[in-house]
Amino acid sequence: MDTRQLRYFVAVCEFRNLSHAADHCNTAASALSHHIASLEAELETKLFTRKPRGMEPTAAGLKLLTHAQFILSALENAASEIKHGQAEISGSIAIGMPFSVIKVIGGRLMRKVIEDLPRVRLLIREGLSGVTYNALRSGEIETALIFNPPSDSRTLRTPLLEEELFCIGHQDIVGVADEAIRLQEMAALPVALLQSGTLSRALVDRPAELAKLESQARIQLASIAGTLSALKEGLACTLAPKVLVSDELASGELIARPVTDPRPVRTLHLVSALDARPTFVREMISSLVVELVRDAVREGLWEGARSIEV
Structure with missing residues (x-):
């Protein structure tokens, strides 16, 4: 039949x-x-x-x-x-992402939802990648943009871009702008690093090198605002993407030096739980986020980043 x-x-x-x-x-x-x-x-x-x-x-x-x-x-x-x-998508969704990602695509994402998805309620939760990953696994958020998420068979991960990290700070601390500095040399400078646990050690191919840098750091923070304050006060330099301080770099308040031996690169992934029930809202927002990230790289809004096409 x-x-x-x-x-x-x-x-x-x-x-x-x-x-x-x-x-x-x-x-x-x-x-x-x-x-x-x-x-x-x-x-x-x-x-x-x-x-x-x-x-x-x-x-x-x-x-x-x-x-x-x-x-x-x-x-x-x-x-x-x-x-x-899909023409009548409605509902609520919570998405997590780091400050630097919100800085690039947050405004565009909110505008798209307001203008094109009037029946969708969006919660953007800012957090460091480690904290955001834990929030995803606990079900507090439904999807997330996370740098270097740990290997976990319970999650579905889509790589979106690779982002280079730089030695950033006042010129009197870090030296000549755009001149390469070895990671080992950076360890001798006054450094303030974001405290992100084991996830931070995935930033480089040789984790021991980053561990040494972390051990030399006089200041460790779990706050983007605190890190930016340390940089602007001329207290320390940090290892970060250019997009985090794009305005300060453009004005000359801060400078960035490429880091070598090894070159620190991190990968941004769109992550969701495999056991999460699929919804039109999550599929639409996830697709929109991927589009916005790749548009930002293509338009030059995400300096130091390279899109990953899958």
Whole structure:
């Protein structure tokens, strides 16, 4: 039994005539007769009484008609909901991302939601990647943009971009702008680093080098605002992306030096829990975020970043 047979069966019940039903279904009367016979054989019961001027449903036929109409109606409703439901996307979603990412795409994301998705309520939760990852795993947020998320079979991860990190600070601390500095040399400078636990050690190919830098840091913070204050006060330099201090770099208040041996690069991923129930809202917002991230790189708004196409 399939949906085509059910549609043919319902048509014969409605028209009580094989030829009229065949015309309605845009098929040959012989084909319609064949499908009805197959349906009767499968159900092992007679569905119609054949009469000289038409076909009359039997008691079994009338019972099947009730079920068939319900089934076909349910299928039509499901198809309509899937096909047109995205035009009426509604609901709430919480997404987590670091400050630097919000700085680049946060405004555009909010504008898109306000203008194009009036029935969606968006919560953007700012946090360091480690904190954001824990919030995702605990279900506090539904999807997240995370740098170097840990390997975890419980999550689905899509890499979006690679971002280079620089030695950033006042010139009297870090030296000549744009001149490369080795990571080992940076460790000898006054350094303030964001405290992000094991995730930070994924920033470089040689984690021991970064661990040494962390051990030399006089100041460790769990605050973007605190880090920016340390830089602007001329207290320390830090290892960070240019986009974090783009305005200060443009004004000359701070300078950035590329770091070598090794070159620190981190990867931004779109992360969601594998066991999370799919929703139109999450799919739409995730797609929009990916588009905005790649647009920002292409338009030069994300200096030091390279898109990853998958």
